[in-house]
Amino acid sequence: MTDSTMTVAVDWTSEQGAARRRRRHAADRRLRAYGIGAISLAIGLLAILIITLAATGYKAFVQTMVEVDFTISADLVKADDIPAGNFRAVVANAMSKLFPEVEGRETRELKQILTNNTRFIVRDAVIADPSVIGGTMTLRVPASDPFDQLNKREISRDLPEDQRRVNDRQITWFDKLDAEGRISTPFNWGLFFNADSRFPELAGLAGAIVGSFYALLVCFLISFPVGIAAAVYLEEFAPKNRLTDLIEVNINNLAAVPSVVFGLLGLAVFLNFFGLPRSAPLVGGMVLALMTLPTIIIVTRAALKSVPPSIREAALGMGASKHQTITHHVLPLALPGILTGTIIGLAQALGETAPLLLIGMNAFITSPPGGLMEASTALPTQVFIWADSPERGFVARTSAGILVLLGFLIVMNAIAIFLRQRLERTW
Amino acid sequence: MISRFLLSAAAIAVVVGGTTGVAVARDQIRIVGSSTVFPFTQAVAEEFANATGMNAPVVESTGTGGGMKIFCGGVGEEHADITGASRAMKESEYQSCKENGVDSVTEVQIGFDGIAFANAKGGPALSVTKAQLFQALASEVEVDGEIVANPYTKWSEIDSSLPDAEITVFGPPPTSGTRDAWVELVMEEGCEAFTAIEALEDDRKDEVCQRMRQDGPFIEAGENDNLIVQRLGADENAYGIFGFSFLYENLDTLKGVGVEGIEPTIDTIADGSYPVSRPLFFYIKNAHRGVIQGLDEFVMEYVSEASMGDGGYLTERGLIPLSMELRDKVRDEVGNKIHMSRYGS
Structure with a gap:
């Protein structure tokens, strides 16, 4: 059989030969097309996601502001006890001065143009600068959500009056303010510097960003040293036997455990057994560390493996101890790989929601946390809370929150890529 | 070598554990409970924090049943002070509260939804x-x-x-x-x-x-x-x-x-x-009144006319207020820390 095939010359120009060639080329093209198709599908889905988010979210990056002159009379606000001042009246007076013709019940509708917390904004401004008492202070105050939506054309003026949150009178007032140049739509810094609020026009991500930072810090401080120590032992010291095989299999399995399981573990062990406080970034970080640990161990082991044995042998040959070989030579060379893997692990932890929900990091808190033990939210859980709120302004806020979260992820991944390209050595 | 690594791992664990072991007196109110009551509690919490300058309460939406479980967990700083409920407390929940030492609870109906x-x-x-x-x-x-x-x-x-x-x-x-x-x-x-x-x-x-x-x-x-x-x-x-x-x-x-x-x-x-x-409620753990900073002020703000009254800021969020007499009765019960009478005393 083999003889005959060896001896018979292949006729490449024959009909069958050409057909076979065509089939093989077609198979090549198909394989390539599948690949391109798969990539286009992935990119297309990603594009749809980003475009829908940006389309709904971009409006949350600007905020409608109203410029109002507040007369801070010494009757209403006493210099020696500013917080007790009657700022409700200060705001009401300022609005009546703009619209002297509005009286009675309509003043309530008039005040709805400004955010409900205007009196606290004015109070804080007076506390910051007590010299304005007795004078006038001009402030730009966020417009309340319905008027923000009106200004952003999210609420149509063509609808019948009973179908929109703002009535015809209020629209006339708002247009008058606009004609006077008192309405502006600047970049919404509040989105980054305000803590959460029940009013969309005031709600920001500050609490969530600080909470996520603390949680990631704790996660890093626990998982990085423990992960490296475990990986170094497994890679450099551990004998190859049943036990270490078992440990290795288990670490790989742990990396695939759904994150909600770690959340349940955190709830049972950290909260119920150790009695740590609910909603604290410390507990969040500890739960995330459990989740990140297997990833870091696996990545670190791979990085250690990629350091050529010749480095170790040379060091040992020069009389270095095992400890010196590892800390002076192997670990520094593996560090870029370890750092890359760690950052990717942390980026994953940043986007994790389920375990944080279980330990109560989805609370409503109107101030950023002051420390590791204080209750706070995290970026993904903040998005979760906003997505569940009825106010219209939170629709855009939710998308904006997701965009900010994606922004942080992109930055972290970019750092990982930078480290890999700049620092990693190849042999 | 093994022991040294284990030692350092243990040291890290101790450092982390050590910082958490120090319990400081809680100066932040903790609220759990129904997702329906959540927006109303949110509003009161924000108003309270802004107006008094005290620490912002932590409001968590856990669902009515989940909230009851946390609320009835016991008396002490690690347990919640208030739980919201979109139905009245069940007798079984009341018993579990009692078993865990939570024996003085004021029931507050805030209105309808x-x-x-x-x-x-x-x-x-x-x-x-x-x-x-x-x-x-x-x-x-x-x-x-x-x-x-x-x-x-x-x-x-x-x-x-x-x-x-x-x-x-x-x-x-x-x-x-x-x-x-x-x-x-x-x-x-x-x-x-x-x-x-x-x-x-x-x-x-x-x-x-x-x-x-x-x-x-x-x-x-x-x-x-x-x-x-x-x-x-x-x-x-x-x-x-x-x-x-x-x-x-x-x-x-x-x-x-x-x-x-x-x-x-x-x-x-x-x-x-x-x-x-349907009626909406929240429940106050009276053992925490006067211990947790600001709790008294917070619950009085919640039942104040400016919040749950006619035209109060909770009605702007869709709460349907109680009648005048019921509101007065509720305010009186909260002020005097009256224990709920739904299942005997």
């Missing part, structure tokens, strides 16, 4: 009775005196005055307080109109009256009411069941369906004529 049955603005105008809703949504219904699996797929099959359109209703899952309230206020009352069902024995009757159909027309849409609102926009013949505040915020795209001839509006819910509304 409406549940809306609504569809897209462009959809057909509809007015239904509770009995018709029961026929559209129950898993078993009465046809010619027999109890059979629900045969209705179109509204017009239930009553010829209803539109000739498929029944498609998005509603909350069984874990939701809104679902419990819907079953109690609509399904159980709706099934009273049917003599054959009324004649059934207790257990079987409860089963027929309470079970929602699983064959397609009723779709469980998850806890997120905004998702239901979005789906209604996409399908004119679809209806949704959700909290009234979501209808109120989306009046430009949705319209409420009249139940028993009365449409859900702020006024009809406030005067009690809209038939699908």
